[in-house]
Amino acid sequence: MPAGKNTVGAAMPRRQRRAGRGEARAGVWFALPWMIGLSVFTAIPLLLTFFIAHSRFQITGAPKWVGMQNYEAIFADPAFWTSAGNTFMFAAISVPIKLLLALGLALLLNRVTALSGFYRTVFYLPFLMPAVAGSIVFILLLNPSAGPVNLMLSAIGLDPPDWLRDPKAALWTLILLNLWPLGVETLVFLGGLQNIPKDVSEAADLDSPKRWHKLVWITIPLITPMILFNLVIGIIYSFQIFAQALVIGGTTGRPAEATLMYMVVLYRLAFRYFNMGQAAAMAVVLFAVVLLLTLLIFRTARSWVYYEGDSR
Amino acid sequence: MSTRRTAPRRWWQNLMYHALMLGFAGIFLLPFYWMAISAFKNNAEIFANPVQWFPMPFRWENLGALVSRDDFPFLRQFANSVFYAGSVALAVCFSCSLAAYSFGCLRWRGRNLVFGLTVCALLLPGVVTFLPVYMGWTRLGLNGTYWPLIAPFLLGDAFYIFMLRQFFLGVPRELMDAARLDGASEFRIWWQIVLPQVRTPLVIVGLFAIVYTWNEFFGPLIYLQDREKFPLSLGLFTFRAARAQEWSISMMGALFTALPMVILFLLTQRLFQRGLSSTGLK
Numbered sequence: 244m245p246a247g248k249n250t251v252g253a254a255m256p257r258r259q260r261r262a263g264r265g266e267a268r269a270g271v272w273f274a275l276p277w278m279i280g281l282s283v284f285t286a287i288p289l290l291l292t293f294f295i296a297h298s299r300f301q302i303t304g305a306p307k308w309v310g311m312q313n314y315e316a317i318f319a320d321p322a323f324w325t326s327a328g329n330t331f332m333f334a335a336i337s338v339p340i341k342l343l344l345a346l347g348l349a350l351l352l353n354r355v356t357a358l359s360g361f362y363r364t365v366f367y368l369p370f371l372m373p374a375v376a377g378s379i380v381f382i383l384l385l386n387p388s389a390g391p392v393n394l395m396l397s398a399i400g401l402d403p404p405d406w407l408r409d410p411k412a413a414l415w416t417l418i419l420l421n422l423w424p425l426g427v428e429t430l431v432f433l434g435g436l437q438n439i440p441k442d443v444s445e446a447a448d449l450d451s452p453k454r455w456h457k458l459v460w461i462t463i464p465l466i467t468p469m470i471l472f473n474l475v476i477g478i479i480y481s482f483q484i485f486a487q488a489l490v491i492g493g494t495t496g497r498p499a500e501a502t503l504m505y506m507v508v509l510y511r512l513a514f515r516y517f518n519m520g521q522a523a524a525m526a527v528v529l530f531a532v533v534l535l536l537t538l539l540i541f542r543t544a545r546s547w548v549y550y551e552g553d554s555r
Numbered sequence: 556m557s558t559r560r561t562a563p564r565r566w567w568q569n570l571m572y573h574a575l576m577l578g579f580a581g582i583f584l585l586p587f588y589w590m591a592i593s594a595f596k597n598n599a600e601i602f603a604n605p606v607q608w609f610p611m612p613f614r615w616e617n618l619g620a621l622v623s624r625d626d627f628p629f630l631r632q633f634a635n636s637v638f639y640a641g642s643v644a645l646a647v648c649f650s651c652s653l654a655a656y657s658f659g660c661l662r663w664r665g666r667n668l669v670f671g672l673t674v675c676a677l678l679l680p681g682v683v684t685f686l687p688v689y690m691g692w693t694r695l696g697l698n699g700t701y702w703p704l705i706a707p708f709l710l711g712d713a714f715y716i717f718m719l720r721q722f723f724l725g726v727p728r729e730l731m732d733a734a735r736l737d738g739a740s741e742f743r744i745w746w747q748i749v750l751p752q753v754r755t756p757l758v759i760v761g762l763f764a765i766v767y768t769w770n771e772f773f774g775p776l777i778y779l780q781d782r783e784k785f786p787l788s789l790g791l792f793t794f795r796a797a798r799a800q801e802w803s804i805s806m807m808g809a810l811f812t813a814l815p816m817v818i819l820f821l822l823t824q825r826l827f828q829r830g831l832s833s834t835g836l837k
Contacts, residue, residue, distance in 0.1 A: 263662070269741030270663030277654035278669060280710025284688060285676045291687035351576060358573065364824060365580040368587065371816040373770040375792045376809035380590045383802065389602040391589060423586065430828070475678070483680055486772040490792065506682065513686060514777060523686050530683040537678065 292530075295523035313524035322508050323525070326496070329414060330505040334481040337418045342473055345425045349432035350458075363433075366426035378490035381420050382407060407491070410501040417502055420487050428473045435466035467548040475537055482533055485510070505529060590813070594806040601802050614803070621807040626797065629808060631783055632790035636769055639704060639786050644764040646708040648757050651715040656745050658716065659723025660731060670720075676713040681773075689777060703778045704771075708764075715760050718830065722756035723749070759830040762823055766816055787812045 296313055298306035317323045352362055369377070384390050385406035396403035404412035439462065447457040463470075488496070488504035494511050496503025505525070513522035564572075593601050595610040595617060622629050657663070658670045692703040726749055734744045750757075775789040785793065791808045798804070820827060 265741060266661050266735070267663040270657045270661035270666060272741075273653045273657035273661065273745065274663075274666075274669060276650055276709075277657075277673070277711035277716060280650075280707060281669075281672060281676060281713075284707045284710070285679065285684055285713075286672075288684035288687040288691075289679070292683050295686060295690075348579070351572075351579075356569075356573070358576070362576050362580060363828075364821070365583050367827070368817060368820070369583060371766060371770075371820050372586070372813050373772070373788045373791075373816075375772055375788045375795075376590070376812045377586065379791070379795055379805055379809050380586045380593075383593055383601065383806070384586055384589055386602070388604055389606060391585065391606060391608075394606050423583070426583075479678060479680055483682055486788075486792075490795070493796075509682065510777075513689075519686060519690065526682045526686060530680060533680050 292523050292526055295519055296527045297520075299520050309520065313520040314528075317521050317524050317528070322500070322503065325500050326503045326505045326508040329496070329501070329503055330482060330484070333414060333417055333421075333484065333504070334478060336414075337421045338474065338477040338481055340418070341422055341425050341428060341477060342470065344422065345428035345473070346432050346470075348425070348429045349436055350462075352429065352433055353436045363426075363430070366429055368426070369424040370427050372424070374486035375490055377423065378420060378487045381416065381423075382491065385416060385419075408498050410499040413492070413498055413501040416491055417484065417487055417504075420491070421481065421484065428477070431469050431473055432466060435469040436462065439465050464549045468550065471540070471544050471548050475540060478536055478540075479533055482529060587813075587817075590806055590810055593802065594810045596803060598800070598802055601806075617803045617807045621804055621811070624804065626782075627790060627794040627804065627808065628783060629787075629790070629811070632785050632787050633811070635784060636786040636788075639701065639771075639775075640765045640768040642701075642705045643708050643768040644761040646705060647712055647715045647764040648761050650709055650711040651719050651760065652750065652753070652757060653745075654711045654716045655719035655723050656749055659720040660726060660728070660749060661741075673713050673716055677717055685773075685777070692778070698778060699780055699784070700778075701784070704774050715764060718763070719753070719756060719760055722753050726752045755826070755829075758823075759826045762819070762826060763830055765819065769816055 295306070297308060297310060299309050299312075348366065352359065352366075372380075384392050387393050387403070387405045387408075393403040393406075404415075406412050406416045443461065443465070444457075447461040450456075483506055484504050485506040488502050488507050489510075491497075492502030492504075492507070494507060494515065496507065509522050509525045509529075512518045512525065592608070592610050595614050596607065597614055597617075600607055600610065621627070654673075658666060658673070688703070688707075689698075692698050697703060730748055730752070731744055734748050739748070769786075770788060771786070772788045772792070775786050776792075779785055779789065782790065782793065787808075791805070791812055794808060795805045
C-alpha cells in the first residue's frame with residue numbers, strides 16, 4: 244500500500260515503500276496483544292457458549308452433547324418466561340422514557356448561563372454512584388412511611404404506591420433507578436446540539452418564528468445519530484440489568500417475582516444450580532434477541548438517521 | 556450557545572428557567588442527600604415519622620461502627636477496590652494505547668477488519684462470553700483471585716481502544732513520517748513521538764477505567780468468595796443481604812463507596828466531559 248501522496252524525488256518511492264512495509268509490520272505487532280485478547284476472551288468464548296448450550300456441562304467432568312434439551316428445559320421453566328416478560332417490559336418502558344427525558348433536559352441545558360456548568364455536573368453525578376449503593380439508597384427513598392418520595396407525592400395530592408411491596412409497582416422501582424443516571428445520555432445529546440452549526444440554527448430562526456418548527460424539522464433530525472447511539476446502547480444495557488435487580492429483589496425477584504430479571508435467572512442457574520448448559524442456552528437466547536433488535540434498528544436507521552454528506 | 560435568538564430573554568423567563576432547572580437538580584441530588592443524612596442517623600431516626608430532613612443529633616459514632624465490624628471489613632475492602640481499580644486503569648492505559656495506536660496511526664492490511672470486529676465486540680452483550688471464560692479460569696485454579704478480574708485488561712478492552720483511537724486519529728501523520736525518515740524504530744515512534752501527544756487522553760481513559768472498575772459488581776460476584784478479598788461494591792452488597800436491618804451501616808458504607816468517585820469526578824470534570832464527547836458520535 245502506498246505510504247504517501249507527496250512523492251518528491253526519485254529516491255523517495257523505494258524508501259517510502261520500505262517505510263510502508265515496516266509500518267505494516269509494526270501495525271500487526273502493536274495490535275497483536277489485542278487480537279489475542281479479542282480471540283481468547285471474546286471470539287472463542289462466544290463459540291464455546293453455543294457449544295455449552297448444547298451440552299450437559301457441570302463444572303467438573305466431561306461435557307455431554309444433549310442436542311436441544313437445554314433449550315427445551317428453559318422454555319419449560321416458568322421463571323424463564325416471567326423474567327423475560329419483566330425484562331422486556333423494563334426495557335420497553337425505561338429506554339423510551341429515558342431518551343425523551345434526556346433529550347428534554349439536553350434542550351434545556353443548551354444555553355449559556357452562569358449556572359450551566361453546575362447543572363451539567365449535577366445531572367452527571369448519579370452515573371458515578373455504584374449500582375449497588377444507589378439501589379440500597381432507593382430502598383430507603385421509596386419507603387412508604389419514612390421515605391421522602393412518597394411524602395412529596397402525597398403532598399401534591401397523589402396516592403403513591405408501596406413501591407417495594409406491591410408487585411404492580413415494583414418494576415417501576417427498577418425503572419426509576421435506571422432513569423436516575425440519565426445524565427450520560429443527556430450529555431451525549433447536548434454534544435450533538437452544540438455541534439449544530441450556528442448558521443443553520445439562525446437560518447431556522449429567520450424562516451419560522453415558531454420554536455417547535457425548528458425543534459421538529461431542524462434540531463431533532465440533526466441529532467438523530469445520537470438518538471440511534473443512545474437507543475442501541477440503552478437496549479443492550481437494559482436487557483442485561485442485573486445488580487439493581489439483585490439488590491431490590493434478591494435472587495427470587497421479590498415481591499412475587501415482579502423484579503425477577505433475565506440475568507438474575509441466568510445467574511441463578513449458573514451459580515446456584517451449577518447448570519451451565521441451561522445458563523448458556525439462556526445466554527444464547529438473549530444474544531439472539533438483542534442481535535435481532537439491534538439489526539432491526541440499524542436497518543430502519545437508514546430511513547430516519549441523518550448523516551452529514553461528507554462522512555469520513 | 557446555538558439557541559440564542561434575536562430577542563433577549565426577559566428576566567422572568569430566566570427566573571422560570573432557573574427555577575425549573577434547580578428543581579430538577581434537587582430531584583437528582585435527593586438520593587445523595589438522603590444517603591448522606593441517613594448515614595448519620597440511627598435506625599429509629601431513619602424510620603421516624605414525621606420524616607427527619609436533618610440528622611439530630613449527628614451520629615458520628617456510625618463512622619467508627621463502620622470500620623470496626625468483623626462482618627464488613629470496610630477498610631480492607633476499600634483497599635481492595637483501590638488496588639482493583641488502579642490495576643485495571645494501568646493495564647488499560649498500557650494495552651489499549653498499543654492497539655489504539657495501531658488502529659489510529661498505522662496502515663496495515665486487515666486493520667479495518669480487526670477494528671470492525673473490535674466495534675462488534677463493543678456491542679456484544681457480555682452475557683454470551685462470560686460462562687466459558689469463568690469455566691476456563693476455574694480450570695486454571697484462579698477462581699477466587701483477582702486474576703480473572705484484571706488479567707484480561709492486560710491485553711486490551713474494546714471500549715477503551717475505541718475511545719483512545721479517536722484521540723490517536725488526531726495525531727498529525729507528518730510527525731510520524733518525519734521520524735520514520737530519520738530512521739526511528741516503530742517502537743520508538745510510539746513511545747517518544749506519539750504517546751507524549753496523547754498524554755491527556757490516556758489520563759481520561761484511566762479515569763473512566765477507575766470509575767467503571769470501582770462500580771463493577773458482576774465480575775467480583777462470580778469470581779470472589781472470600782469477604783477479605785471483596786471490593787467495596789460486593790462487600791456492601793453482601794453486608795446488606797445479611798444484615799438488612801442495619802441501615803446506618805449500610806448507608807455509611809454506601810456513602811463511602813460513592814464518595815471517592817464523586818470527589819475524583821469533581822476534581823477532573825473537564826477531562827470526563829472530553830472523554831464522553833469522544834465516545835459519542837462525531
